[in-house]
Amino acid sequence: MLLIKNIRLMDPKSGRDEDTDILIDDDRVVLIAKGIGSEITDEEDERAALDKDTLLIDGEGFIAAPGLVDVHVHFRDPGLTYKEDVITGAEAAKAGGYTSVICMANTKPVADTAEIVKYVMDKGNDTGIHVYQAGAITLGLKGQELTDMEELMKAGAPGFTDDGIPILDEKIVREAMEKAAVLNVPLSFHEEDPAYIACNGVNHGKASEHYGTEGSDRKAEITLIERDLEIALETKARVNVQHISTKEGVELVRQAVKKEAGDRRIHAEACPHHFSLTEEAVIEHGTLARVNPPLRTEEDRQAVIAGLMDGTIDLIATDHAPHATEEKAKPMSEAPSGMIGLETALALGITNLVEGAGMSLMDMLEKMTINPAMLYNLDCGYVAEGGPADLVIFDPDEVWTVTDEFKSKSKNSPFVGMELKGRVKAVICGGQIVYVD
Numbered sequence: 001m002l003l004i005k006n007i008r009l010m011d012p013k014s015g016r017d018e019d020t021d022i023l024i025d026d027d028r029v030v031l032i033a034k035g036i037g038s039e040i041t042d043e044e045d046e047r048a049a050l051d052k053d054t055l056l057i058d059g060e061g062f063i064a065a066p067g068l069v070d071v072h073v074h075f076r077d078p079g080l081t082y083k084e085d086v087i088t089g090a091e092a093a094k095a096g097g098y099t100s101v102i103c104m105a106n107t108k109p110v111a112d113t114a115e116i117v118k119y120v121m122d123k124g125n126d127t128g129i130h131v132y133q134a135g136a137i138t139l140g141l142k143g144q145e146l147t148d149m150e151e152l153m154k155a156g157a158p159g160f161t162d163d164g165i166p167i168l169d170e171k172i173v174r175e176a177m178e179k180a181a182v183l184n185v186p187l188s189f190h191e192e193d194p195a196y197i198a199c200n201g202v203n204h205g206k207a208s209e210h211y212g213t214e215g216s217d218r219k220a221e222i223t224l225i226e227r228d229l230e231i232a233l234e235t236k237a238r239v240n241v242q243h244i245s246t247k248e249g250v251e252l253v254r255q256a257v258k259k260e261a262g263d264r265r266i267h268a269e270a271c272p273h274h275f276s277l278t279e280e281a282v283i284e285h286g287t288l289a290r291v292n293p294p295l296r297t298e299e300d301r302q303a304v305i306a307g308l309m310d311g312t313i314d315l316i317a318t319d320h321a322p323h324a325t326e327e328k329a330k331p332m333s334e335a336p337s338g339m340i341g342l343e344t345a346l347a348l349g350i351t352n353l354v355e356g357a358g359m360s361l362m363d364m365l366e367k368m369t370i371n372p373a374m375l376y377n378l379d380c381g382y383v384a385e386g387g388p389a390d391l392v393i394f395d396p397d398e399v400w401t402v403t404d405e406f407k408s409k410s411k412n413s414p415f416v417g418m419e420l421k422g423r424v425k426a427v428i429c430g431g432q433i434v435y436v437d
């Protein structure tokens, strides 16, 4: 048994925000009450009976929240494990406070078969956290032919995505959404039309001028979001617009959500880098800040924040995208896009959303726990008696400087050297302590 004493519990699902104790037995939270272990509570509730080797954690000054849920990570396994693998990716996740993650399908080979999905999920079983593998929407991420979704779901895929590669054929998008609506499974979309991109990962504007290229025009994102939201409204599929970067994109989602009748099926995701940085970072940090879709203008960053504040954007996801140092050392036009994100996400949220923009910590946590869990039908993202014992314990006030000593195999982060507020102190998953700072 594990007893966390005197902690501030914040649970966005129930809205609970209180100083309390939390008792964990096996992989479940069994009791949330003040004074567990003291005579008063013992008399009141037999569930409070502690066994003799109950482990005590002093939570004074810290917050306990549901273990964070990231629906967008790249663990590069199989095939690109010099960048990351399931084990090191999970270590990075734990250090960031995450207990459930969904891996994208752009592995090598692509996660378009039950075999690959099972391989990742089996390997994930040994990490101490919940690692899920999304299935590809199209075979080989080629955008031409749908995968066997039922088969991949049977293997454990909680949803589907061609992330990394936009699906250009509208007919395929419609087919995928019609199928997903029947299967009641979410589809996540990478919205960037290459017709408007000369050099991806570099915003068309100040950054592209600096690098002497046409870069990536915002229209690339706007046109595909517009197209796919229309199809989503027609087919009633459950969709997630991934890593939204433009103010127009945010507004399109806002309007589409308004048009929905009944339950919300259109969702959108913002990444910490898009609410924390602008294209100035690409000029300052070079390839480390090259990411698809690119970092844009301050107006776009503010629109992403406003979208998070009013709930238009209901998910925060990292797009943790590890790349080797040698790859990122290449010139801008040749270096791969992406940055690692798991180990800095919570602190970037506290620093730039809560402190920087006045978002409530509860609202921010909602977008990192219960909302992503619900989108992907995962039984996690909440703390309640009888619920899973997956928790993050963090200090909301600790100020620390990001160093390149990441748990991830890669170090490609433009946040190294930055001072951030909020630090993960411990992570409990399945009732086990899987990380301590």
Ligand code: DOR
Binding pocket: 074, 106, 163, 164, 165, 190, 290, 291, 292, 293, 319, 321, 322, 336, 337, 338, 339
């Ligand atoms: O910058 C990115 N890198 N964006 C993506 O969508 C894919 C990712 C990757 O796989 O490296």
